[in-house]
Amino acid sequence: MNKLDLQAFLFEQNPKRRELLDFVSTIEPSYRISIVRNHSFELIENTIRPYLEYGGLGVEFSYSSYDDSLSFLELDLAADAVILWLDLSAYEMQDLQSFVEERIAHLRSIFKGSILFSPCGGDINFNVDSLKVVHYDLSSLEQRLGNLFFDLRLEAFSGTKLSNNSILEISRDLGLNYIPALLRPSLKGLVIDLDNTLYQGVLGEDGFDGVLLSDAHHQLQTKLKELSKLGFFLSIASKNDERDVIELFEKRTDFPLQLDDFVSIHANWERKADSISAIAKSLNISTDSLLFVDDNIGEIASVCEEHPSIGVIWAKDDALVTLSVLSNYPGLLKLDVRIEDTLRKSDTIANQKRREIQNSLSHQSYIKDLNVQLVFDVDNPTDIDRISELSNKTNQFIFSYKRYSPQQIELLMRDDQSAVVTVSLSDRLSESGIIGVIVLVKQSATEFESEWGVLEECFVSCRALGRGIDDLIVLGGIRVALYSLCIEPMLKVEFTKGERNHPAEKFCSKHFDTFMASAAGFEYEMPLDYISVTVK
Amino acid sequence: MSEQVFQLISEVSKKSVEELKASQNDTGLWDSLLHVELVFALEAEFDIFFSPDEIAEIDTPAKIVEILQLKVA
Numbered sequence: 001m002n003k004l005d006l007q008a009f010l011f012e013q014n015p016k017r018r019e020l021l022d023f024v025s026t027i028e029p030s031y032r033i034s035i036v037r038n039h040s041f042e043l044i045e046n047t048i049r050p051y052l053e054y055g056g057l058g059v060e061f062s063y064s065s066y067d068d069s070l071s072f073l074e075l076d077l078a079a080d081a082v083i084l085w086l087d088l089s090a091y092e093m094q095d096l097q098s099f100v101e102e103r104i105a106h107l108r109s110i111f112k113g114s115i116l117f118s119p120c121g122g123d124i125n126f127n128v129d130s131l132k133v134v135h136y137d138l139s140s141l142e143q144r145l146g147n148l149f150f151d152l153r154l155e156a157f158s159g160t161k162l163s164n165n166s167i168l169e170i171s172r173d174l175g176l177n178y179i180p181a182l183l184r185p186s187l188k189g190l191v192i193d194l195d196n197t198l199y200q201g202v203l204g205e206d207g208f209d210g211v212l213l214s215d216a217h218h219q220l221q222t223k224l225k226e227l228s229k230l231g232f233f234l235s236i237a238s239k240n241d242e243r244d245v246i247e248l249f250e251k252r253t254d255f256p257l258q259l260d261d262f263v264s265i266h267a268n269w270e271r272k273a274d275s276i277s278a279i280a281k282s283l284n285i286s287t288d289s290l291l292f293v294d295d296n297i298g299e300i301a302s303v304c305e306e307h308p309s310i311g312v313i314w315a316k317d318d319a320l321v322t323l324s325v326l327s328n329y330p331g332l333l334k335l336d337v338r339i340e341d342t343l344r345k346s347d348t349i350a351n352q353k354r355r356e357i358q359n360s361l362s363h364q365s366y367i368k369d370l371n372v373q374l375v376f377d378v379d380n381p382t383d384i385d386r387i388s389e390l391s392n393k394t395n396q397f398i399f400s401y402k403r404y405s406p407q408q409i410e411l412l413m414r415d416d417q418s419a420v421v422t423v424s425l426s427d428r429l430s431e432s433g434i435i436g437v438i439v440l441v442k443q444s445a446t447e448f449e450s451e452w453g454v455l456e457e458c459f460v461s462c463r464a465l466g467r468g469i470d471d472l473i474v475l476g477g478i479r480v481a482l483y484s485l486c487i488e489p490m491l492k493v494e495f496t497k498g499e500r501n502h503p504a505e506k507f508c509s510k511h512f513d514t515f516m517a518s519a520a521g522f523e524y525e526m527p528l529d530y531i532s533v534t535v536k
Numbered sequence: 537m538s539e540q541v542f543q544l545i546s547e548v549s550k551k552s553v554e555e556l557k558a559s560q561n562d563t564g565l566w567d568s569l570l571h572v573e574l575v576f577a578l579e580a581e582f583d584i585f586f587s588p589d590e591i592a593e594i595d596t597p598a599k600i601v602e603i604l605q606l607k608v609a
Contacts, residue, residue, distance in 0.1 A: 154591065157569075
């Protein structure tokens with residue numbers, strides 16, 4: 001079943017349980033999720049495959065025994081994620097809240113990957129935010145389904161009180177939304193068609209005042225606006241005259257979406273595949289981080305041929321179907337929206353202005369004119385979450401794909417044999433926040449030999465690249481890290497070639513050819529005459 | 537109805553109709569999770585609702601047919 005057939009199956013045909021059970025997955029499992037539980041999860045696994053397949057995921061589930069004591073003795077420590085699946089009604093203890101919170105804290109201390117905690121059968125407000133686990137709350141589903149949430153007739157056989165209705169809804173939500181968000185970085189942008197996608201009608205024929213904004217299209221536009229506010233880049237790829245498109249958004253004040261919600265508008269008669277290439281280039285992201293929404297199956301086929309990894313939604317005449325797909329599209333759920341996500345859009349618009357200035361000035365004058373300010377910060381615990389987030393999101397300028405959890409970063413910061421340096425960037429056009437990280441580990445051959453620094457990992461957000469300060473971000477960060485570890489400026493660089501880290505590879509061959517095989521002397525002078533640098 | 541029931545059990549259990557007919561009075565043809573899947577499938581197909589006793593009782597293909605004939609009639 002191709003992706004568009006799967007979209008129709010999942011979102012329009014309202015598949016029955018047996019149809020979900022009969023679905024044959026074509027994706028080999030490449031992720032492992034360990035289920036730690038005191039009630040059954042297997043009936044959810046039975047129907048989750050088509051939803052995971054829609055998100056391009058093959059997942060193998062492994063199970064603990066039913067363990068009310070939450071010993072975690074059977075935990076698969078090599079799993080990519082853990083789901084803690086708990087029926088609270090199995091407990092009769094007084095202080096259940098403290099017990100569960102203590103066991104989650106223990107789980108957090110021994111398992112470094114993502115953890116999803118899902119309790120049911122009790123009304124306790126767990127305080128688990130500080131433990132960095134995703135709290136999957138079933139209470140709204142319980143309220144909605146009422147008496148149909150549980151089905152006690154089957155508990156002796158199924159091993160869970162949950163009803164078939166509950167199981168089907170949870171399976172869909174976990175498969176489309178939560179599990180993709182646990183296992184993969186989110187998408188970064190959406191490219192949207194206009195005619196018969198964002199409204200009913202054809203702009204070129206009906207005119208700006210003739211196209212119809214149905215209630216369903218209004219809801220769809222509102223959802224897209226929410227995604228924009230969450231930091232997803234919205235762009236338009238439409239076969240229309242650009243002047244007509246601008247007039248449309250200027251004059252249709254009833255549209256929830258307005259011009260400033262979009263980071264770029266490609267309204268022309270070129271191939272949409274070319275418009276998407278241009279959008280990806282201007283955003284400095286890969287097309288597989290984009291989701292393309294269009295009502296024209298021919299356009300979708302043509303775009304997928306050129307960009308096989310792009311996400312696609314086939315927009316339907318009934319915009320509520322499109323809205324349902326959009327609201328559940330794998331990769332659009334952000335489990336933790338950070339301030340950097342909302343900064344990203346203004347940063348991108350500022351990048352377009354930077355390019356204009358860059359074309360009119362010399363490199364040094366351009367940097368000076370922008371009033372670029374860099375802050376290098378060493379082992380600052382308040383940066384832990386952002387560092388982990390960036391390490392899991394960055395795909396292009398990343399040296400070794402270490403994908404650190406917050407706990408791993410914390411350990412590296414505490415260890416006096418390693419340094420974690422963040423690089424924050426601002427200029428007169430925007431505040432970018434933390435855009436790069438250097439992780440350096442001290443090493444020596446013997447106790448008496450001189451020490452050197454091993455660059456264990458380096459990653460830089462695409463938003464910060466191409467501003468003419470890439471060298472300063474990376475080489476300056478290394479210098480700060482070496483200095484903070486009080487070792488001679490000797491450096492060895494680790495690099496792992498991946499599918500998409502070509503920009504990092506290019507940087508390494510330019511600067512680190514002599515640092516790959518063994519440690520070598522490292523020197524770098526920061527250009528302090530035209531950039532403001534602060535080291536904390 | 538009998539044929540329809542065997543066909544449905546066959547689809548859910550992934551066992552052939554012939555095999556199920558040959559051992560229609562045998563218990564242990566499916567495990568507890570498959571038992572639940574069978575209950576879900578039978579209830580959806582025949583638009584019925586099994587009582588807890590009936591759920592425990594339908595442990596062979598023959599008993600499923602017998603109870604269904606009583607409920608659907």
